[in-house]
Amino acid sequence: MKKTLCVSTLLCLAGHPLMAQERPNVIVFLVDDMGLMDTSLPFLTDKAGNPQRYPLNDWYRTPNMERMARQGIRFSTFYAQSVSSPSRASIMTGQNSTRHRTTNWINAETNNKTPFGPEDWNWKGISKSDVTLPRVLHDAGYKTIHVGKAHFGCQNSEGELPQNIGFDVNIAGSAIGHPGSYYGENGYGHIKGQKARAVPGLEKYHGTDTFLSEALTIEANQQIDQAVGEKKPFFLYMSHYAVHSPFEADKRFTGHYRYSEKPKVAGDFATLIEGMDKSLGDIMDHLEELGIAENTLIIFLGDNGSDAPLGDDKGYTSSAPLRGKKGTEFEGGVRVPFIACWGKPDANNPVQKKLPIAIGGIQRQMGTVMDIYPTLLSLAGTTNPQGHVIDGIDLRTQLEGKVNKNRSGKVLMHFPHEHRGSYFTTYIDGDWKLIYYYNPERPSEPGYRLYNLTLDPGETLDLSLREKDRVRDMVHAMSAQLEAEGALYPEDAKGNMLKPFFREL
Numbered sequence: 001m002k003k004t005l006c007v008s009t010l011l012c013l014a015g016h017p018l019m020a021q022e023r024p025n026v027i028v029f030l031v032d033d034m035g036l037m038d039t040s041l042p043f044l045t046d047k048a049g050n051p052q053r054y055p056l057n058d059w060y061r062t063p064n065m066e067r068m069a070r071q072g073i074r075f076s077t078f079y080a081q082s083v084s085s086p087s088r089a090s091i092m093t094g095q096n097s098t099r100h101r102t103t104n105w106i107n108a109e110t111n112n113k114t115p116f117g118p119e120d121w122n123w124k125g126i127s128k129s130d131v132t133l134p135r136v137l138h139d140a141g142y143k144t145i146h147v148g149k150a151h152f153g154c155q156n157s158e159g160e161l162p163q164n165i166g167f168d169v170n171i172a173g174s175a176i177g178h179p180g181s182y183y184g185e186n187g188y189g190h191i192k193g194q195k196a197r198a199v200p201g202l203e204k205y206h207g208t209d210t211f212l213s214e215a216l217t218i219e220a221n222q223q224i225d226q227a228v229g230e231k232k233p234f235f236l237y238m239s240h241y242a243v244h245s246p247f248e249a250d251k252r253f254t255g256h257y258r259y260s261e262k263p264k265v266a267g268d269f270a271t272l273i274e275g276m277d278k279s280l281g282d283i284m285d286h287l288e289e290l291g292i293a294e295n296t297l298i299i300f301l302g303d304n305g306s307d308a309p310l311g312d313d314k315g316y317t318s319s320a321p322l323r324g325k326k327g328t329e330f331e332g333g334v335r336v337p338f339i340a341c342w343g344k345p346d347a348n349n350p351v352q353k354k355l356p357i358a359i360g361g362i363q364r365q366m367g368t369v370m371d372i373y374p375t376l377l378s379l380a381g382t383t384n385p386q387g388h389v390i391d392g393i394d395l396r397t398q399l400e401g402k403v404n405k406n407r408s409g410k411v412l413m414h415f416p417h418e419h420r421g422s423y424f425t426t427y428i429d430g431d432w433k434l435i436y437y438y439n440p441e442r443p444s445e446p447g448y449r450l451y452n453l454t455l456d457p458g459e460t461l462d463l464s465l466r467e468k469d470r471v472r473d474m475v476h477a478m479s480a481q482l483e484a485e486g487a488l489y490p491e492d493a494k495g496n497m498l499k500p501f502f503r504e505l
Contacts, residue, residue: 130165
């Protein structure tokens with residue numbers, strides 16, 4: 001597919017004003033179901049803070065993630081929610097899922113609260129009246145572009161269409177959470193595949209051999225071209241359907257995994273990873289061709305833990321050495337890759353002087369998906385609208401490679417639904433992680449697990465019986481935060497809300 005405007009024309013259109021642009025362009029590059037270990041770039045570190053490779057890092061091929069890391073900073077500990085829609089709503093609003101109440105993934109057609117889930121959870125998602133990142137940036141003069149998976153609301157809700165939540169442009173986004181097919185030959189589900197999950201708006205690629213990740217990349221680069229021609233700063237939310245199931249092989253990369261002892265489906269998944277990474281590199285190359293890389297901030301992350309088809313849900317397979325995968329309460333279900341860099345680092349660039357990202361840095365202090373909203377508003381020179389409560393923290397200090405001494409080290413993740421891990425809240429305070437199980441079928445018998453993540457990042461040793469006083473104190477602190485954020489809770493068979501409490505161990 002040819003670009004709508006050639007690079008040379010755009011360079012003429014851009015001229016000197018773009019080089020003097022005061023506000024940065026921003027790209028949030030979000031990958032669906034990509035966990036911390038689904039990459040050749042190591043995020044975990046040894047005790048000295050040096051990156052530590054594991055076998056999964058040698059299985060995957062992500063050279064452009066490595067390129068980003070050389071140009072900027074990666075976080076060894078970055079938390080999302082355990083499933084998709086809650087994380088996406090948190091990116092858009094800066095709020096914890098307890099506050100925006102989209103606490104489960106959104107099924108497009110029906111309310112999937114699950115048997116004991118709260119009746120009033122927000123399955124309709126983001127509304128037109130909600131304060132959102134694209135809406136605030138739009139009002140500040142940015143062109144706001146959505147490309148790929150949305151999953152912000154169910155069918156016939158206001159959140160179904162990204163245009164309703166502040167995006168000027170929407171390409172391929174709707175209520176669906178995964179593609180009907182990745183193949184252009186299949187019309188991305190319109191011709192063959194799961195038609196109820198057919199990707200909208202890409203008809204010009206139907207019947208071609210253009211893989212979905214490639215089609216979205218072409219569309220994204222064309223939107224960048226248009227924003228450059230309009231001489232407006234842009235916010236591109238590049239939200240890949242990859243690497244969510246169906247695990248259909250990206251044939252451009254199958255040769256790299258042909259002679260493996262792993263099952264074929266694991267190789268197919270790895271091609272989705274590599275195709276996503278190529279998309280990242282193609283966009284980075286395009287920024288350089290247009291002469292705007294120096295003025296463009298790129299943030300890369302996943303939306304929940306890995307769903308790699310490598311083994312059991314709560315063991316040490318898809319996220320090893322971390323435990324668990326997407327949908328679980330363990331670290332493999334909620335820790336995701338996070339990298340930030342300038343498209344082309346330049347210490348003399350006026351825009352970059354406002355945020356001098358550490359080159360080749362590794363940030364060991366935690367971050368969360370809620371932090372993206374306040375960080376980007378701050379960088380864009382705009383403010384959070386009055387009355388909109390946010391739970392995230394501006395990451396700029398940490399992106400410079402420093403420790404934010406005002407960050408508490410506490411994070412709460414609330415999942416009052418059924419999945420691979422069911423009806424739980426996790427509460428992290430420094431080294432310690434508490435998992436509280438509501439156990440709605442026996443509500444008088446809640447369960448606890450307690451791990452020291454510094455000494456036991458793989459969550460192998462439950463210390464709840466040895467540390468009863470700590471469990472009690474953390475349950476009380478967790479309960480207070482849940483109440484402060486207006487959390488909804490699981491309900492028992494009679495519809496009674498199950499608020500957490502400490503039961504003597």
